[in-house]
Amino acid sequence: xxxxxxxxxxxxxxxxxxxxxxxxxxxxxxxxxxxxxxxxxxxxxxxxxxxxxxxxxxxxxxxxxxxxxxxxxxxxxxxxxxxxxxxxxxxxxxxxxxxxxxxxxxxxxxxx
Amino acid sequence: xxxxxxxxxxxxxxxxxxxxxxxxxxxxxxxxxxxxxxxxxxxxxxxxxxxxxxxxxxxxxxxxxxxxxxxxxxxxxxxxxxxxxxxxxxxxxxxxxxxxxxxxxxxxxxxxx
Numbered sequence: 001x002x003x004x005x006x007x008x009x010x011x012x013x014x015x016x017x018x019x020x021x022x023x024x025x026x027x028x029x030x031x032x033x034x035x036x037x038x039x040x041x042x043x044x045x046x047x048x049x050x051x052x053x054x055x056x057x058x059x060x061x062x063x064x065x066x067x068x069x070x071x072x073x074x075x076x077x078x079x080x081x082x083x084x085x086x087x088x089x090x091x092x093x094x095x096x097x098x099x100x101x102x103x104x105x106x107x108x109x110x111x112x
Numbered sequence: 113x114x115x116x117x118x119x120x121x122x123x124x125x126x127x128x129x130x131x132x133x134x135x136x137x138x139x140x141x142x143x144x145x146x147x148x149x150x151x152x153x154x155x156x157x158x159x160x161x162x163x164x165x166x167x168x169x170x171x172x173x174x175x176x177x178x179x180x181x182x183x184x185x186x187x188x189x190x191x192x193x194x195x196x197x198x199x200x201x202x203x204x205x206x207x208x209x210x211x212x213x214x215x216x217x218x219x220x221x222x223x224x225x
Contacts, residue, residue, distance in 0.1 A: 004154075033213060042202060043155075045213040088154055098143060098206055099170065100214065102154035 002027050002093035006103035014111050016078050021106045023072040023089035032072045033090045033100065034063050043088065046074075076108075084110045115139065116217035118203050123222045125190065125197060133188045133220045135203030144186035145204040145214060148172060155202060161186055190222065198224050 003026040013019050023032070034046040047056045049065035049072060056063050060083065062075045072089055086107045090100040116137045125131045137144065143162050147155040157170030161180040175194025180186055186205075190197045200221050204214040 035216075042218050043216040045215065048211060048213050050211070090155075098214065099157055099160065100145075100155075102156070104152075104154045 002029060002091050002101045004089060004091050004101050004103040006087075006089055006106050008106060009104060010107050010109075012109045012111055013076075013079055015080055018078065019076050021074040021076075021087055021089075021108075023074070023103055025070050025072075025091045025101075027070075027093060028067075029070070029091035029093055031092045032065050033092070034072070034074055035088045035090065037086045037088065037105070039086075046087075079110045081110045081112060084108055116203060116205055116215060118201075118217040118220050120220060121218070123220055124225050125222060126225050128192045130189055130191050131222070133190070133201055133203075133222070135186045135188065135217060136184055137186075137203075137205045137217075138184060139205055139207065139215065140183070141205035141207045141215075142183070143206040144180070145206070146170075146176075146178065146186070146188045147202045147204065149200040149202060149219075158188065158201075197222055 005024045007022050032049040035043040037043050047063040052067040054065045060077045065072045086105045088102050088105045090102045119134045145160040146158040149155050156172050158176050159170050159178040161167035164183050167178050167180050177189045200219050202219045203217040206212050206214045
């Protein structure tokens with residue numbers, strides 16, 4: 001059974017700083033997803049990572065995947081207030097069925 | 113506009129009552145999913161469907177039922193057997209292709225009176 005753990009659970013950081021959110025998973029996952037959720041809202045897809053060494057970037061966010069270490073990271077560069085949200089990673093353990101297992105999320109607060 | 117709609121936005125359930133949450137998509141996606149989110153938690157899979165007239169239980173299916181009579185629609189019924197139904201319910205759909213992600217609807221917040 002796939003388990004997904006994120007850390008930290010809570011993160012406060014100043015504008016302009018860099019930081020990384022970590023996502024560890026317990027068994028083989030054929031793909032790894034990152035989502036963003038604003039308070040009271042639904043989930044917005046950020047990245048889909050399919051293979052070892054995959055790196056994707058969008059604005060100040062960059063996600064990477066190391067399947068050997070069973071680790072994905074979400075790196076935030078020069079944080080701005082608009083990035084305040086909860087970030088979830090999710091793994092897919094059922095090839096073809098796309099059953100996602102979510103981490104508990106990282107609540108990110110950017111302080112001016 | 114293509115997308116996923118869920119209704120109602122808020123739903124109140126009385127003790128012993130069954131309630132049905134609606135999920136409709138016009139993205140022509142084959143696969144649809146129902147998740148439950150409790151405060152401060154991640155999402156947990158209730159049911160999913162890969163194709164019309166077929167669906168499978170997820171990790172927390174007890175007390176819930178679904179149907180998939182049309183490609184566009186995947187309603188979720190929260191039955192009286194679900195003893196702790198208060199949560200945020202999210203519906204998602206996914207197209208084919210390895211680069212596809214699951215797209216989420218706006219959610220339904222269910223409260224017990």
